[in-house]
Amino acid sequence: MRKVTAGLFHSVDGVVQDPFKFQFDSFDEDLGKGLTKMINTVDTVVLGRVSYQEWASYWPNATQDDEFAAFINPVEKFVASRTLSEPLEWNNSQLIKGDVEQFVTGLKNRDGGEIAVCGSISLVRQLLFAGILDELTLMTHPVIAGTGRRLFADGDPLNRLLLKDQYATSQGNVVSTYSLRED
Template sequence: MGTISVLANICLDGVMQGPGRADEDTRGGFRHGGWGIGYADEVIAKYVGGIDPAAAMLFGHRSYDDMLGHWTSVTDPNPFTEALVNAPKYVTSRQAGTELAYPRSTLLAGEATDTVARLKDRTDGVIRVLGSGELVRSLHGAGLVDEYVLLIHPTVLGSGTRLFGAGERTDLALQETITTTTGVLIARYLTS
């Protein structure tokens, strides 16, 4: 059975929307896009690069299109493009006809909680979720997430889509923390 691990950038008030670029996600009139720029350092690079390799990556369809579209268009050398393109990728969508543009991508059509539960049952190793806030909230509500690796940035945005929405109380067990040179707190939690 696989382990679902969420890797997310959030700010102190829990917003995860649009950390990477001004135009990354402007839904709901979000105007703080790119809020995570300037916080990357060698501590984050070393930590993220040293995380157990994923057996697969899991995305919501919108995050898949955005993330792969962005990183495959970047011409400067970076550690992300090759890893994203070469990793096995699973993409959730309610639409069975959804087309996936990148290699090693498999569509999980239907309700995400059902399709991801089946994926988790048949996969050995870590299934890493990147971004994909709507998907994360759905999986969290269904009790399918095993681990959260949160990069908590020292900023408060006051608006935007948060990692966790309304729901039931969930207690998490802190496994490790690392503080970066830019004040980002890397915190890894296991679900109960």
């Protein structure tokens, strides 16, 4: 069975929205190595509508970060949206038809490498709380963002997590990978 993962850049106060606003001075070589490791294991990406639209307008013509562009542009991409229609303009992108949780569970049962949920805060939450997301990696930057959307909110269901891996980078980022604890 394929593994479904998600990785989000994260501030100390829990903000995951628009990480480019707070990560610019702490993104280091160690984080880059972690992203390269992800690129080498993932062959399918799942995106929500907002992330798809933001990324589809940037990555096909990106002049920076060639390694990620070389990965994200040709990779198979599935998009969760109730408002977009096909054909989607970004290379190798198609809409998820039907229930998102059933679709991603079906992807897990196909042959292939890892499935990464990229960006897509709502989708990460949905798949985590449904027990479909196998690993959540939070890359916590040494900054208090102050404002922005957080991954978790008051009223979220209780979920116990298991810390699978953790390390600090040279610029003080803490990379923590969790899975749902089974008990």
